[in-house]
Amino acid sequence: MTDINLAESFSDSYAEARRRFLEAARSAGATVTSYRHPLPGPGGDDIATDVARIGASSVRNILAVGSGTHGVEGYCGSGIQTALLREGLASSLPDDMALVFIHAINPWGFAWGRRVNEDNVDLNRNFLDHEAPHPENPGYDEIYETLNPADLTEASLEQGRKQMKAYAEKHGAAALQHALSGGQYKYPEGMQFGGTAPVWSNSALRQIIRTEMRDAERIIFIDIHSGLGARGKGEVISTSPETDPIYQRLRALWGDIVHSTRAKGSVSSNVPGSITEVFEEELFDREVSPCGLEFGTVAMNLVAAALVADNWLHRHGGLDNPAAPAIKKQIRDAFYVDADDWKEDVTQQTREMVSRVLEGFKAQ
Incomplete structure (x- = not known):
């Protein structure tokens, strides 16, 4: 892969992150599809979930990498996605494989500096059957x-x-x-509201899955998150039990960095309505292996x-409140460490995980 200046892949705003991602995607020869959000971003700019696909429209194997499910965590995920594209990841793809980057799954939260979406909904709690009784907490x-x-x-x-x-x-x-x-x-x-109906990002992601992955036989999805665990350390999070084939495939790929939320040892609780559930639901007749990739930032408190x-x-007033600038910085700093060593750590770990997927697809 090509050596790059990593600082030029990570950004200081959603608008900059989107521009850099799209530039890197197009330079890599990706086909880009944008799903425009109905609401604007700061300054009235358009915001969107952007999908960059490298590879034929019909392939057997797909690796998909997502960012920004939890809005402000997009600073981390977008930077990693952009770095991998700029490094030349596309040049090492095996035959019969496509790479799909889903950028800013929750673009409103990313653009406005919130973890939740425009409805105050935690998107990673929204992918469940809203016709059934909702879980109690x-x-x-x-x-x-x-x-x-x-x-x-x-x-x-x-x-x-x-x-x-x-x-x-x-x-x-x-x-x-x-x-x-x-x-x-x-x-x-x-806090932590999961919604009472599917939100915009839920519906958009389902459309993306159906459009980009319907013809594949094997799909691996990595959703990049930040905020849990030791600084710069990554954990692969599966919502499947340890006895499930999905968990076992993930474990075979990446070893003991994989943990199930159904067992002890994960940095994450077992939560309802996780994004992994929509991949299992939409691709129920395929070999789908969805997971989260969580990077630690600062202390949990x-x-x-x-x-x-x-x-x-x-x-209490949102951006009109005098406390807004300080609180916006506080939440960004909680989910994004603007330091060179942290950026290198999270990118390198993701790079190694992606390399193992590519090697696995080549061997099949």
Whole structure:
């Protein structure tokens, strides 16, 4: 692959990230399809989920790499996608394979600096059957006031920390993590809301899967996330049980960096409505292996504090609130480390994972 200046692949805004990604995709000879979001970005600019495909329209094997499912986490995923394209990844594709990059799956969240979408929905909790009863999260109910405080004074935040510590002492650290991140379907203005119907990004992704992957026999999907785990360390997250063929295929590919949310040891809780579920649903008759790739950023207490502050801002005036600039920086810093060593670490780990997929497809 070609050596590049990695700093030129990572960006300081959604608009810059989109421009760099599209330039890299076109330079690599990709076919680009854009799914325009109905709402504008900052300044009235168009925002979109952009798909770059390298390879024939009908192939046996597909590797798909997604970014920005959790909006602001797109700073990480977009940078990695753009770097791999600029390095010349396309030149090493085996025959009968296509590479599909899905950029900014939640473009509104990326553009506006939120983890959620335009409906305050956590997209990674939205891919479930909304006609059926929604999952309960009694732990969230118990700490609702802590996660959604009336103000952000130090006294209020300290009280919240004490309440969460008490919850963890009573129920355990894993229960606290699930209460915090397991999603909820009762409080539309609250943190971790999974929605009560499919949102725009849900429908757009289904269309992308049907358009780009319908003719393939084997599909591997890597969705890049950030915010959980040790700084710069990647974990492959599967929502399938360890006995499931999907988990076993992922484990055969990448070894012990793969963890199931159904077992102990993952940085993530087992959450309903994950993006991996839509790939299993839409490609149920194919050999599909979807997973998340989670990179650590900062300490979990800082991530949690940023999410609390961001949702508080959403409920108290948004960008019109004088506290907006500081909170926007706080949430970006929680999910994106603007440091050369971190960018190199996350890119190198993804590069190695992609190389193993290419080698595996060549051998089949």
